[in-house]
Amino acid sequence: MKIAFIGLGHMGGPMARNLLKAGHSLIVFDVVQRNVDALTTVGAAAAASAKLAAVQAELVISMLPSSPHVRSVYLGEEGVLAGVAGGIPLIDSSTIDPHTARDVAAAAGDRGNPMADAPVSGGTGGAESASLTFMVGAEPALFARIRPILAHMGKNIVHCGDSGTGQVAKICNNLLLGISMIGAAEAMNLGASLGIDPKVLAGIINTSSGRCWSTDTYNPYPGVMDNVPAARGYTGGFGTDLMLKDLGLAADAARQAKQPAPMGAMAQQLYQLWSSRGAGGQDFSSIINLLKN
Ligand code: NAD
16 A cells, blocks of 8 residues: 655654555655655655645555644645545544544545544554554544554554544543652652662562552662663653653643643643753653652
8 A cells, every 4th residue: 555654753763664564655754854764765755745745645644743743744735635635544643632633633524534543652662563552533434444554553453432532542541651650659769768678669569559550560660670761770761751741731631621630730740840850851760760858
């Protein structure tokens, strides 16, 4: 299939490469030439705009930083909707607010293009090994149509409901993750400062009711686990600034829904403080260092 792929960064680059490996032909566009070159050297064709990539495509996929980028790439003068043929399906895998996802999908629908929001979890490692989880908001017929393509880039392809619900799933999960990491950090710091071996404490928590992903898979306390960011100075992993972005999306969505989210707001402020101290590029579990006495 001829696929237009727009946004070839940390996630989009390896995702596009996996589509090439699966035998699809790709027309790519990114505002950063270096990212385009990395794909053309492995067999993709380049287009000069999102519009020109979409003109030739049987399917369009985008992986962009945030909501304003998605709006301009789809709705702008040189955007996808200005070029794509009627009936061609569109997939946006960026993490953005559900409101924008629904707006852009409605504009696409008005032009006869069914559109899915399909944000991912699994990070750059998952993008490289084609083991991402896709959370898909789409009409059932569109989901059935795009599922085989997403399966070239991910292992779990989950239909969450209609337009926007993929983004809802993604931001609710990351809201809870952001909060639970701070809880794990607080408990681990307290235990260590009161004299228990952090490894023993983690073992107890992980067989007791405090257990969660942040304690048993991604423990923030150094020396408790191997192969986690805490074991390598909080390098790699999921950046504090990316967590901050997702908590901002959750806060905006909560405001629009008039839904109280006080723990998310507190978590957002703590990551903001940590980022303002220069830790935006460190893995988000480094928040444990903000809470040290
Ligand atoms: P990134 O910044 O590395 O990549 C975004 C790409 O979009 C860049 O190459 C940029 O040049 C390009 N771009 C920006 N504006 C453009 C435009 N107008 N037209 C064409 N290209 C444009 O970001 P990323 O880490 O690849 O993340 C992409 C999305 O995936 C974000 O929404 C992020 O929140 C989400 N996400 C990231 C991770 C992760 O671990 N990095 C994990 C899950 C989800």
